[in-house]
Amino acid sequence: MIARLFKFHGGVAPEGHKDESAGTPIRRAPLPSRLIVPLRQSTRTTARCCVEVGQKVLKGQRIGESEGSFGTAVHAPTSGTVVDFGPYPMAHPSGLPTRCVVIEPDGEERWIERQPFDIDSAGRDAALAWLRDCGVVGLGGAAFPSHIKLGSGGGVDTLILNGGECEPWITCDDRLMRERAAEVLAGARILFRLIGARELLIGIEDNKPEAIEAMRAAAREAGDEVRILPVPALYPMGGEKQLIRTLTGIEIPYGRFGAEYGVQCFNVGTAYAAHRAIVHGEPLVDRIVTLTGNVAHAGNWEVLIGTPIDELLALAAPAADTDRWLMGGPMMGFALPRLDVPVTKACNCIIAASPTLMPPPPPEQPCIRCGECARACPAELQPFELYWFSRARNFDKAKAYHLFDCIECGCCAYVCPSHIPLVDYYRFAKSEIAAGERDRNAADQARERFEFRNFRQEREKEEKAARLAAKAAETRTRTASETAADTPAASGASATASIQPGAPAPGVPAADDPAAKKKALIAAALARAQAQKAAAAPRNTADLSPTTQAEIAAIEARRQQAGTEAGTQTGSGATVATAEPRDARAEDEAR
Secondary structure (H helix, E strand, O other), X not given: OOOOXXXXXXXXXXXXXXXXXXXXXOEEOOOOOOEEEEOOOOOOOOOEEOOOOOOEXXXXXXXXXXXXXXXXXXXOOOOEEEEEEEEEEOOOOOOOEEEEEEEEEOOOOOEOOOOOOOHHHHOHHHHHHHHHHOOOEOOOOOOOEHHHHOOOOOXXXXXXXXXXXXXXXXXXXXXXXXXXXXXXXXXXXXXXHHHOOOEEEEEEEOOOHHHHHHHHHHHHHHOOOOEEEEEOOOEOOOOHHHHHHHXXXXXXXXXXXXXXXXXXXEEHHHHHHHHHHHHOOOOOXXXXXXXXXXXXXXXXXXXXXXXXXHHHHHHHOEOOOOOEEEEOOOXXXXXXXXXXXXXXXOOOEEEEEOOOOOOOOOOOOOOOOOOHHHHHOOOOOOHHHHHHHHHOOOHHHHHHXXXXXXXXXXXXXXXXXXXXXXXXXXXXXHHHHHHHHHHHHHHHHHHHHHHHHHHHHHHHHHHHHHHHHHHHHHHHHHHHHHHHHHOOOOOOHHHHHOOOOOOOOOOOOOOOOHHHHHHHHHHHHHHHHHHHHHHOOOOOOOOOOHHHHHHHHHHHHHHHHHHHHHHOEOOOOOEOOOOOHHHHHHHHHHO
């Protein structure tokens, strides 16, 4: 067991501004006029709508089915009526729309039937499925599905509960640990059991003494051996790799994850949500949000998911000179392009900004390669090199310098004397690389489909040719057998004597004579046609009157007479009496 703390590279210490909102207890936000619940709660996946417009729903009722391995369910935050389903703008810098379910609350707050989950008898896999169906995700800002992060139940020795909350202005985790420490600790024990760890550590920044004492008191009361460790208040201490390094000394390499080295992190809010889901059977329908900044009543509110932000802001009474709103902290957050977007599971803070409180950044100046950004980077990257490669659109070199290991914490931009918005360049490069990879994947798929189409056409062509060749061979075999059966055999010794050695028999085509083969095929075809004609019975001759039968007999007699007269003509004009031509043809066929 490691008894001391370690240090990570870089980091900054901006002014915390925690006291503005940390002094008042958590309050419950009132019901809004409507709830806009996004089916996409993260960038990884979206849920499938399972309700209809006009349908009555209860609080906690599932309105979105999880899809894919990274999917989680979405639930109704309150009871009411579904009034719309369609695209609505989401809380994102782009302001792009996403599919949402709009619910009009009825004010009754009627819950579904809630039942605790028996984790002892159900087993681990069923518990993970329960967390997925309850919509439990990471509440630290990334909204990563918790049932995926819990892994396979082995290989993780240390579970870390992240109570760092290093971003300035944000105090939602601080108030949660102060007021609901026992439930947070119980949720941590659930995660600890499901992940199969042997050690539980809770890291809390040392600028939160009340939260540290509350968690320690809850651990003493529960008789828990959990280790609650104060860590230095240094931004970004709340980063996963930075907290792991501080508490365990394990340094996670570029492109790797903590679970590969036997350690995993969860936010304290995630642990609280897991406790409510397992012990009380409540899906994740609300979260604690910090409202602070240029407001008269800063604090933390328990807000229903889907609450429009413009209705929520009135609770904090923003000042008149507020010119923009930030979602998240000032280091990693973004300015909201509009205020009618809903609160999501990833929304932990909304800051009112003003020119006095947060002055606009000075104009960007050329990079002087001072190296301050590299000294402050907690990921130990070279931000100035990434800046040049991103600006020059040399994305291959940016990837070679581990662009995607940048956690976008903003330390480099915070210390830059040239006021370069470095994180914006990195985000631009990441988006361009991702778009290029999507285009390449689409082109590869199109090429594969085209090549398979050509292969399929060639295969079908070969199969068709093989079928035709087999049918032609069968036809030739059948024709040859029928020709041999229909060819008259030579008779008498004179005929036998007249055959020269090696010459074909009379009436038998030479093997190498194409004309003879063709004539033989024609003769065989004519013979078959005549046989079919002779065997064909006349139709519509049943139940005829005697007069009609007599007329038919007369016609047949005349036809026979005409055939007899035609058959008497032979060779050079000699006449051979043939009384019955049908019998002669039969005799020829017999020969």
